[in-house]
Amino acid sequence: MSEAELDRLFQAFADGTRRDIMRRVAVGEYSVSGLAGLYAMSFAAVQKHVAVLERASLVTKEKRGRQQIVRGNHEGLQGARRLLDEYEAIWRQRAGRIADMLAED
Amino acid sequence: MSEAELDRLFQAFADGTRRDIMRRVAVGEYSVSGLAGLYAMSFAAVQKHVAVLERASLVTKEKRGRQQIVRGNHEGLQGARRLLDEYEAIWRQRAGRIADMLAED
DNA sequence: ATATTCTACAACCAAATGGTTGTAGATCAG
DNA sequence: CTGATCTACAACCATTTGGTTGTAGAATAT
Incomplete structure (x- = not known):
């Protein structure tokens, strides 16, 4: 997954309206105007x-x-999750190293 | 976790330089100028x-x-992970419902 | 004491964001 | 056919973003 794709992914999550749309379309189908009716x-x-x-x-x-149906795309979501999981793994490796250092005394 | 906090969280991840800084400080300690030396x-x-x-x-x-040491904060990272996990859970519930509907025939 | 290093912060700039209104093309209903 | 609905897109506007340079203060080194 390219840096530009990650930029777009996290930028997309960086707005409350868009996060809400994601919750909605994860559950069901909405047309664009169906979604538009939900927000001020x-x-x-x-x-x-x-x-x-x-x-x-x-x-x-x-x-x-005449309508455009919006659906959640699971793969995109998983891409973001993978990146955060990767950071988590790096973090845990480091925590493991620190634990090893403490144990070596 | 408030909407404004989530905005800041995902906005922060929406830039390649910042994602790289996160990888660095997850592994070790850096001063601000130590980090600055890494980027053009x-x-x-x-x-x-x-x-x-x-x-x-x-x-x-x-x-x-005279230097300011930058360290990764694990809790912040977990906040972002939790949100994506929540979407994932919603998605799986829906997938479960669809499977149930298919099974009901 | 002086010079160097590290940081903070202001001012500025171009580009992107999040919103608006308006116009126009498809599709459907009566 | 006509009118209503759904969508797309352009133009515009205020604010934010990601970068710059410059100035100044605090801590360290010589």
Whole structure:
């Protein structure tokens, strides 16, 4: 996963409206206007948020009739989780080394 | 964990230089200028990146003589992991429901 | 005492973000 | 066919971001 992709991924999570959209589409299907109805902002603003999530591969859109259905994309989410797990692993290695040093006395 | 804290957390991860700093300080200790020496940008730019990580509770600073030691803060990292784990759980619940529906035929 | 090192912070700049309104193309309903 | 609905996209605006340079203070070294 490239640095640019990670930039987009975490940038996408760095907004409360987008995190809420992620929760919604993880549970069910929403059209763009269905989502727009949930927030106190313009349709275009929500449309932009969905676009940010789409560029981050956290969401996919599929045309159904005149509406565009937004679905959560599990793989994108897993990419972010993997990175944080990697940091966690590095951290634990270090904690392990410190424990070893203490044990060596 | 408040929405504003989550904003700062994920915003902090949304930059390659800051992600690299996180990897470094997860392994060892660095002063601000020690970190600054690693990147092709000004001291002040790196200082700002460290400040962003600090506001996000991903890093702490401790004064030692004339230098400021930057350390990774495990709890901040775990906050981000928890959120992604929560989305993952929601996703799996949904996958479970779909499996149940299919099984009900 | 003086010079050097490390840090902090202000001021500035270009680009990106998060919002708005307005316009226009598809699709569906009556 | 006509009107309503859903979407896309452009243009605009204020604020934030990621970078710069410059100045100044505190701690250390010579």
